[in-house]
Amino acid sequence: MPASRPAHRPTLLVLGADTGPPPRLGRLTGRVRIEYADDAALARRLPGADVLLVWDVTSHAVRAAWPGQGPRPRWVHTASAGVDHLMCPELTASDTVVTNARGIFDLPVAEYVAALVLALAKDLPRTWDLQGEREWRHRETTRVAGTRACVVGSGPIGRTIARTLKALGVTVSVVGRVPHTGIHGPDDLDRLIARADWVIAAAPLTERTRGMFDLRRFGVMQPSARFINVGRGQLVVEDALAEALSRRWIAGAALDVFPREPLARDSRLWRLPGLLVSPHMSGDTVGRWDELGAQFVALFERWEAGRPLVNVVDKARGYVPGR
Amino acid sequence: MPASRPAHRPTLLVLGADTGPPPRLGRLTGRVRIEYADDAALARRLPGADVLLVWDVTSHAVRAAWPGQGPRPRWVHTASAGVDHLMCPELTASDTVVTNARGIFDLPVAEYVAALVLALAKDLPRTWDLQGEREWRHRETTRVAGTRACVVGSGPIGRTIARTLKALGVTVSVVGRVPHTGIHGPDDLDRLIARADWVIAAAPLTERTRGMFDLRRFGVMQPSARFINVGRGQLVVEDALAEALSRRWIAGAALDVFPREPLARDSRLWRLPGLLVSPHMSGDTVGRWDELGAQFVALFERWEAGRPLVNVVDKARGYVPGR
Numbered sequence A, B: 001m002p003a004s005r006p007a008h009r010p011t012l013l014v015l016g017a018d019t020g021p022p023p024r025l026g027r028l029t030g031r032v033r034i035e036y037a038d039d040a041a042l043a044r045r046l047p048g049a050d051v052l053l054v055w056d057v058t059s060h061a062v063r064a065a066w067p068g069q070g071p072r073p074r075w076v077h078t079a080s081a082g083v084d085h086l087m088c089p090e091l092t093a094s095d096t097v098v099t100n101a102r103g104i105f106d107l108p109v110a111e112y113v114a115a116l117v118l119a120l121a122k123d124l125p126r127t128w129d130l131q132g133e134r135e136w137r138h139r140e141t142t143r144v145a146g147t148r149a150c151v152v153g154s155g156p157i158g159r160t161i162a163r164t165l166k167a168l169g170v171t172v173s174v175v176g177r178v179p180h181t182g183i184h185g186p187d188d189l190d191r192l193i194a195r196a197d198w199v200i201a202a203a204p205l206t207e208r209t210r211g212m213f214d215l216r217r218f219g220v221m222q223p224s225a226r227f228i229n230v231g232r233g234q235l236v237v238e239d240a241l242a243e244a245l246s247r248r249w250i251a252g253a254a255l256d257v258f259p260r261e262p263l264a265r266d267s268r269l270w271r272l273p274g275l276l277v278s279p280h281m282s283g284d285t286v287g288r289w290d291e292l293g294a295q296f297v298a299l300f301e302r303w304e305a306g307r308p309l310v311n312v313v314d315k316a317r318g319y320v321p322g323r
Helices: A039-048 A061-065 A089-093 A106-121 A124-132 A156-167 A186-194 A215-220 A238-246 A288-304 B039-048 B061-065 B089-093 B106-121 B124-132 B156-167 B186-194 B215-220 B238-246 B288-304
Strands: A011-015 A033-037 A051-054 A075-078 A097-099 A148-152 A171-175 A198-201 A226-229 A252-255 A275-277 B011-015 B033-037 B051-054 B075-078 B097-099 B148-152 B171-175 B198-201 B226-229 B252-255 B275-277
Touching (some): A033 A039, A075 A288, A106 A124, A106 A156, A106 A252, A106 B106, A124 B106, A124 B124, A124 B275, A148 A156, A156 A171, A215 A238, A275 B124, B033 B039, B051 B288, B075 B288, B106 B226, B106 B252, B148 B156, B156 B198, B171 B186, B186 B215
Parallel strands (some): A051 A075, A148 A198, A198 A226, B075 B097, B252 B275
């Protein structure tokens, strides 16, 4: 198939046959041949694709199919901020360029974190439980202004979370892989989480961040601290979080991401006291498909014109470096 | 009793015998005689008091006891922003000065409103219902930045709500009794609520504001609008809100205040679809008793020194005028 394809008309393979065609691709009509694949068909279709668009970002099929036989797309774009679901050693070692949806999720995730921070400070989950019981029980709540947050992850999402919380009067420290102006390095992490009221995980999943929230780190936090994870499930050692909550080392937690999604019905996390569970939706606001489609089309037009791509992932590190 | 009291040592009557002595009053030791009254004792004690401190702000006893026989305190301070629970024609007509706790509740109430706005935009109540059912159901949510709010009430609470929502990227209009720089007058109200995503009631209860959110006003709002009341319950016509919600004229509502508090167990409001109920706690953050005590002591020292009081309520209007 690739041989019969005119050299000037590249094949775009879209992973995510169930999700329907991405919006805005109509703009590329006549300039690209679009094919769709589901997880099962991906390995068979990869050799014929010039570009792979990972539209179903819950799929791990790229990681599974990539090491197979035949040519590979020279460019892979994922409609997500994280790239851990597609990276494998063979893709990292290849010449293929990987780009992500940097920017699209920053504000939605930051608002989601602010929603959780305020809801926890104002004890809203308990209020709605009490409403269900027709129970009028006045409680005192806490002010958010003047509290202290430590955001782990210094990419655009982490920085937007920091900016949003600062707008609410929170004192925010951001921790990244290397210290920068206004960004702390990993050496400061324990000191910062020890005094934080809010510890917010918004880091990419890499070999450096996997399991970073372990028993020791939860032990360092204050009894009044709340932990929020909007990064990746594997940043957290589940047993350690369960123990920290049950021993009241921390006051509460909210997880939007899990090592395996959807979270199994029999997971203990659904009912862990002090833990709020949401189904990986922090960044997913109405209208994002349109923005993600437009972002891909803009990248495609750069690629087509031979101009350098933006949002290029450092495959060894596992994220887009720089600010 | 008043006659036997030395002229230089005024009697301070504290309404709220159950709540314990207000903090910070120790500073007035030797300079004031402090007496406590509950609702039942208030009428008997009023004639012997120079100053009345309404510490139990859920009590309506002042309004009931004030019209009785005998001398009356020359100054009444309430540890609340609203004064509707104590005003009566006799108090309004008297020379007694009424002051309130202006300032203490501004930021807590504003944060509470921001918490509700974000929780509704991110569909958190539904998320926690689904968590209870161990149900992973991803939904799209909405961005708060770029939405439009109309805050009804231009006092310090309303203005702090506006500032807090603006910090989250919301376009905010404030409506007050009279137009001012940056404040709309009542003539603009219908036009502004017609285009608002968030209509926030933060006005004092006065004869002008009672029942202002009626069937017609809910009819003017957008189907996507949410209504939040942190002012006084009587600003809203309950039947009108119930109808607006059941006919889906608006998308939802959150009430923190009610005409009768606590809300009766058999009130339909506990279970009205789309309505969140909280027990009048928006302003009540940890540490406020201390701030309220310190605020009263500062006012008392002005009064003692013969200096003009601040936070003086315009009794005819029912709130502290000016900015």
